[in-house]
Amino acid sequence: MSVMLRIVNGRVYDPLNDIEGEVRDICVKDGRIVEDVPPEAKRIDAKGMVVMPGGVDIHCHIAGSKVNLARKLQPEERRHDVHPRTLFTRSGTGGSVPSTFTTGYRYAMLGYTTAMEAAVPPLGARHTLEELHDTPVIDKGFFVLMGNNALLYRLLQEGRKEEFRQAVAWWINASRAYTTKLVNPGGAEAWKGGRNAYITDLNEEIDSFGLTPNHVVQALVETAEMLNLPHPAHIHCNNLGVAGNYKTTMETMQAIGGHRAHITHIQFHSYGGPFGGKHASKAPEISEYINNHPNLSADVGQVMFGKATGMTADAQLGWMLYQVTGNKWVNADVEHESGCGIVPFVYEDKKYVHALQWGIGLELFLLSKDPWRMVLSTDHPNGGSFLSYPRLIRLLMDREFRMEYPVAGSGDDGELLLLGSIDFVCAA
Amino acid sequence: MSENVRIVENATCTFCGCVCDDMILTVDLDENRITKSKNACVLGKAWFAEHTVEERPYALIDGQEATTAEAVEVAAQVLTRAQFPVVYGLSDTTCEAQRQAVAIADMVGANLDTTTSVCHGPSGIAFQGVGESTATLGEIKNRADLVIYWGGNPAESHPRHFTRYSVTPKGMYTPNGKKDRTVVLVDVRRTPSAPVADIFIQVKPKSDFEVLWALRALVKGRKVDPSIEARTGVSLETLEDLADRMKNCRFGVLFFGMGLTMTRGRHFNSGALLALATDLNEYTHFVAKPVRGHGNVTGADNVVSWQTGFPFAVNFSRGYPRFNPGEFTTVDLLVRGDADAALIIASDPAANFPKAAIEHMRQIPVIVLDPKATHTSQLAKVAFTTATYGINTPGTVYRMDDVPIPLRPAFESPYPSDEEILTAIRNRVQELLVAKAGNGV
Numbered sequence: 001m002s003v004m005l006r007i008v009n010g011r012v013y014d015p016l017n018d019i020e021g022e023v024r025d026i027c028v029k030d031g032r033i034v035e036d037v038p039p040e041a042k043r044i045d046a047k048g049m050v051v052m053p054g055g056v057d058i059h060c061h062i063a064g065s066k067v068n069l070a071r072k073l074q075p076e077e078r079r080h081d082v083h084p085r086t087l088f089t090r091s092g093t094g095g096s097v098p099s100t101f102t103t104g105y106r107y108a109m110l111g112y113t114t115a116m117e118a119a120v121p122p123l124g125a126r127h128t129l130e131e132l133h134d135t136p137v138i139d140k141g142f143f144v145l146m147g148n149n150a151l152l153y154r155l156l157q158e159g160r161k162e163e164f165r166q167a168v169a170w171w172i173n174a175s176r177a178y179t180t181k182l183v184n185p186g187g188a189e190a191w192k193g194g195r196n197a198y199i200t201d202l203n204e205e206i207d208s209f210g211l212t213p214n215h216v217v218q219a220l221v222e223t224a225e226m227l228n229l230p231h232p233a234h235i236h237c238n239n240l241g242v243a244g245n246y247k248t249t250m251e252t253m254q255a256i257g258g259h260r261a262h263i264t265h266i267q268f269h270s271y272g273g274p275f276g277g278k279h280a281s282k283a284p285e286i287s288e289y290i291n292n293h294p295n296l297s298a299d300v301g302q303v304m305f306g307k308a309t310g311m312t313a314d315a316q317l318g319w320m321l322y323q324v325t326g327n328k329w330v331n332a333d334v335e336h337e338s339g340c341g342i343v344p345f346v347y348e349d350k351k352y353v354h355a356l357q358w359g360i361g362l363e364l365f366l367l368s369k370d371p372w373r374m375v376l377s378t379d380h381p382n383g384g385s386f387l388s389y390p391r392l393i394r395l396l397m398d399r400e401f402r403m404e405y406p407v408a409g410s411g412d413d414g415e416l417l418l419l420g421s422i423d424f425v426c427a428a
Numbered sequence: 429m430s431e432n433v434r435i436v437e438n439a440t441c442t443f444c445g446c447v448c449d450d451m452i453l454t455v456d457l458d459e460n461r462i463t464k465s466k467n468a469c470v471l472g473k474a475w476f477a478e479h480t481v482e483e484r485p486y487a488l489i490d491g492q493e494a495t496t497a498e499a500v501e502v503a504a505q506v507l508t509r510a511q512f513p514v515v516y517g518l519s520d521t522t523c524e525a526q527r528q529a530v531a532i533a534d535m536v537g538a539n540l541d542t543t544t545s546v547c548h549g550p551s552g553i554a555f556q557g558v559g560e561s562t563a564t565l566g567e568i569k570n571r572a573d574l575v576i577y578w579g580g581n582p583a584e585s586h587p588r589h590f591t592r593y594s595v596t597p598k599g600m601y602t603p604n605g606k607k608d609r610t611v612v613l614v615d616v617r618r619t620p621s622a623p624v625a626d627i628f629i630q631v632k633p634k635s636d637f638e639v640l641w642a643l644r645a646l647v648k649g650r651k652v653d654p655s656i657e658a659r660t661g662v663s664l665e666t667l668e669d670l671a672d673r674m675k676n677c678r679f680g681v682l683f684f685g686m687g688l689t690m691t692r693g694r695h696f697n698s699g700a701l702l703a704l705a706t707d708l709n710e711y712t713h714f715v716a717k718p719v720r721g722h723g724n725v726t727g728a729d730n731v732v733s734w735q736t737g738f739p740f741a742v743n744f745s746r747g748y749p750r751f752n753p754g755e756f757t758t759v760d761l762l763v764r765g766d767a768d769a770a771l772i773i774a775s776d777p778a779a780n781f782p783k784a785a786i787e788h789m790r791q792i793p794v795i796v797l798d799p800k801a802t803h804t805s806q807l808a809k810v811a812f813t814t815a816t817y818g819i820n821t822p823g824t825v826y827r828m829d830d831v832p833i834p835l836r837p838a839f840e841s842p843y844p845s846d847e848e849i850l851t852a853i854r855n856r857v858q859e860l861l862v863a864k865a866g867n868g869v
Contacts, residue, residue, distance in 0.1 A: 063734075065830050067734075068730055068733050068734050068830075069830075071733050071734065071737050072552070072555060072556065072729075072733050072738075072739050073555065073556060073559060074556075075556050075737070075738060075751055078737045078738070078749075078751070079750070082748035082749070082750075083748060084746075084747040084748045085534055085535070085744075085747050085748065087861060087862060087865055090531070090534055090735070091534050091736075091744065091747060091748040091749060092735070092736065092737065092748070092749065093736065093737035093738070093748065093749055095737070097737075098737070099733075099734060099735055099736055099737040099749075100734045100735060101735065123564065123831055124830075124831075124832070126824060126832040126834070127730065127826075127830070127832045130523060130527075130731075130734075130824065130832070131734050134527065134734060134735060150600070191713070192563075192567065192571060192679070192713060193571060193601065193678075193679075193713075195678060195711075195712045195713050196709055196712070196713050319709070328556075328557065328558050328559035329559045329561070329706060330559045330560055330561070330562070331560075331561040331562065331709070331715070332560075332561075332562050332563065332564075332830075333562070333563035333564065333567045333715065334563075334564050334567070335563075335564045335565075335566030335567040335569075335570060336566065336570075342559070343559075
């Protein structure tokens, strides 16, 4: 028997179909929206409510071994943010890394219906799937880490291109992943094998493999495209967080050429200034490049002032955050596949770099000419919890609200908040 | 021996936290027993040989034979009526069963705790304080050139730890196996693990913390007074040599056992060791790893953490998870006489808890799930006979390094799995709770 539903009296917004605030019925049959359903279909009266497509979180960290380590690490976040059980729902705890049931319920309460876990080593795929089974209500999936895979490196080094593609395809299938993920390609080998060394250049040789990050990016981008994955290679570029890193980001995008690719939490990769020195905004340059290259998409990775958790397969970044904060630190090496770093973190509007990051994120949103290719994310929980999305949406939609933030300064440009002036951001 | 033989390759041994998944089992299907377990250590061989199908009742209620269904009914009634039920054990069953057990605890507002609270609980507490630099065991096989064991005796407790992961195997960057590694053992006595070590350091009992703290100081270039030897039994020269080796290795690892976590200092000891490993990353790459005991105790930590946010010692009595070791650890609350019912899964607390805790268990209705008759099943109101995980039932377990590993069962058991029984109890508990709520309206 088919399940039918008629939602009546709601104010409907559907940007894909140019429906903007029209009061009309929505009919659903067997989980799909249809023209009409018979009168006996169940009715929901949505009077006074907005009916809109469910939100899709394209990049977040909600399930798997590193997420669970971050939960265990921070009991201090949980006591004041509990999620009680009901007769039909499970209890849990919140904080920046909620327990699984709470994660599902809270996304659903936000109006989000899909969330993609963005970094899972193949060895941890089974763990991630188990947690996703315990994450209710929402649709979910994950991206599998391939950019530091020693066995793939070996195939690439030996020029065994077809076997390389077959291996990537096998891993995607065996781990039940949605697409390939690259994180700081080459970095894990330097970190684990080179006494915590860093990779800083796209053309630097990766220890003992005769390859460069550039080779790895190109091979995986092409393979993801050739395999016709539903989402292209999802790339966390080298040098995250480092001043001057926009050059690395630009070089990565240039290396991708005309192929499809997604550059993730690009805010963290849009910094000017001397390499490793004082940060500045390069949002206009990055934004212009993305605007002009329809083969590329990105998500922002907005930072929101308050508690966050640095949680990444980029172990050198984890170490950097530990050095900066002195907070407790988790490092977790995964053989052949990845590194991992976790550090509790707080973004403060009084801090120069944090205020700048906040401004750069908003610039990237506001400078984008195609919002379908510059997706909303905080890289939850790295830039802030997914629970901050309503505030972030208001920041984007409401100029006055935005300008109430002391760090926003007082821009006179009608359209744009900051337009790339670093002095401007930090004038307050 | 019959002709009806089956070979199971890549089977998984769940006896200890090594969770070796390279077993080749020969199964006599007429006799329902494993006759040969290639690649297993002495402990694994015993595990596989001794888990046959025994002629036992499906369940006992107050010592009388009963069906599984009857026992499920009584268990559900006991758990829903109790004011302060406890759910305990979980380290020798699958994650699938653990998920059901946590659900039951949540639904009835129970206290939930695992055997972690009596083994590496202090390491879990230390982790919350200082974090941990760690690695999967394959990484250690591939890269570690300095391997230190502290307060453990793997030769007897985890016999394949040396050969499969950390001492003799040839890895990607350790092509000569043991020749590429320096092995150090630190313990209060010379155990059968000592001959494997290049350096054995004997610490006076109850002075691990002082030795670790002195090493932290030496690593950071601080002066340590030679009187450390009188206090700890370890000379300053020995400590300086060890600190030097730690700073100059390429990839070092500190494995630690219950000889560290369950001696004087407890979580301070674990915390000192984890902090030492963290400090060493200023100079080289260094990791630490608790050597976990039971086959899926690491899975229990993971399941409880992802469902509640806390690894053990969780209480649901207020309708949401609270964490407080000392208050919500099972030994402590039984000794205080707090619990009025208990659900014990795949564990035998009546064999190893303090006397006062066992005395309290005798006063309250206990429900137990176990493949074997145990001390706990003998004092239980309801005792289920279950299939053995890994031997009879499939599922997932986590190795001591958090790597999930699938089980490949050898032969079928007539008895239900923990997961099946717990799911039935959960469903019945839900019916009873809904009915209770309905009556209240």
